[in-house]
Amino acid sequence: MDPSKGKNASMVSTDRIDFHSHPSRSKKVQGGTAIWAQPPSAQDIKTATGKDYVFGMRDGTIYIYTTKGIVATLPISTFKK
């Protein structure tokens, strides 16, 4: 975008972006420690509506995925100060 042309420089997405988080909580159970899966689940991937996001709160990773699978990951710290 050209800053000299006085147009609004805000980013407008024409795509619908869905995002949700996978919790960090863990619990000791018989056999091991139960945790929530952090990457997108099979159901998440199946029902993706574009490039959707899952915030894995336990592993501190943002997963970007489409119906074809995970296309990128990045640390949540990228957005946190």
Next chain:
Amino acid sequence: MKILIIVVVLSIIMSFKLDSDNSLLYQQSLLNHLSKVKTDTIYIFKCFDIDLPYAVEGHYIVDISENTSSFLDGKSSLYAIKLMPIQVNKGIVEITLVDYMLINNLGEIQMSNTGSVSFSYKYKNNKYKFLNKTKSTI
């Protein structure tokens, strides 16, 4: 005294029938859940009071509730299903199966919950009728 004996005998017979019904419902739910999965062995977590046969329709059923880590030896991960206790609500019997992916993380077994599915049945005319299947994703 006779009445007491009859009541006790009937209670024992009914408890065996209930156990048998529960086992069949769990088997049916497992087969439905895994209908699109090709596997010889189904690894499960279950309470001691859930009775399941050694195999169901060609699938071996292995309870890994005890010595879980030994089943992971030599494998990077293991898919297992947790059988939740049967819930009965207003005459509807519900069985929930939770999908877990097990990994050995530096000696600690991590069981990642990847979602669950619930099967509902209604008892009618001396048999259980399958009502629906509800997926719960995370």
